[in-house]
Amino acid sequence: MQLQSMYQEIILDHYRNPHGRGLREPFEAEVHHVNPTCGDEVTLRVHLDGDTLADVSYEGMGCSISQASVSAMYELVIGRSVPEALETGEHFMTLMQSKGDASVAEKLEDELEDAIAFAGVSKYPARIKCALMSWMALKDASARALAATPASATQPTTAAPVTHPTTAAPVTHPTTPTGGDRA
Numbered sequence: 001m002q003l004q005s006m007y008q009e010i011i012l013d014h015y016r017n018p019h020g021r022g023l024r025e026p027f028e029a030e031v032h033h034v035n036p037t038c039g040d041e042v043t044l045r046v047h048l049d050g051d052t053l054a055d056v057s058y059e060g061m062g063c064s065i066s067q068a069s070v071s072a073m074y075e076l077v078i079g080r081s082v083p084e085a086l087e088t089g090e091h092f093m094t095l096m097q098s099k100g101d102a103s104v105a106e107k108l109e110d111e112l113e114d115a116i117a118f119a120g121v122s123k124y125p126a127r128i129k130c131a132l133m134s135w136m137a138l139k140d141a142s143a144r145a146l147a148a149t150p151a152s153a154t155q156p157t158t159a160a161p162v163t164h165p166t167t168a169a170p171v172t173h174p175t176t177p178t179g180g181d182r183a
Helices: 002-016 064-077 082-096 102-123 125-148
Strands: 029-035 040-049 052-061 172-174
Touching: 002 064, 002 102, 029 125, 040 064, 040 125, 052 064, 052 082, 052 125, 064 082, 064 102, 064 125, 082 102, 082 125, 102 125
Parallel strands: 029 172
Antiparallel strands: 029 040, 040 052
């Protein structure tokens, strides 16, 4: 029980003191994801330097699990290549599918750092979507950013950021483990 209490404190700390919060420019992609079962929302922007996540900025609202998860994710992915960040997202997905199996959490502890605190969430199917929402948004935004980046920009550069029309509305996607649109 002491470990679970520590995990709860980590989640509450990320909720109360979110890391990386606030929408920033420049960015190559912006997405808006919603978890309709809980009312969680996140708008997430990705800025790339080549294929490295130079910045991930976000604004959101919702339960402590959804908002703490995006904060913990931010800490894990900044400075990593998109493939490395997405691999970390897959490890987080594995944790969420573990149904509280302590051996899974133990194997992923070094990779997930503070995000390992969400191991207990995996026991509650209704809360898994809350924890995964930001990771699904990151996957979506990263794919869009890579698609918007010219093939010649695969190496880190100091070139001017891509300018986005201010009238473009973000696309809303429900958060599900498999992604996709749903009515």
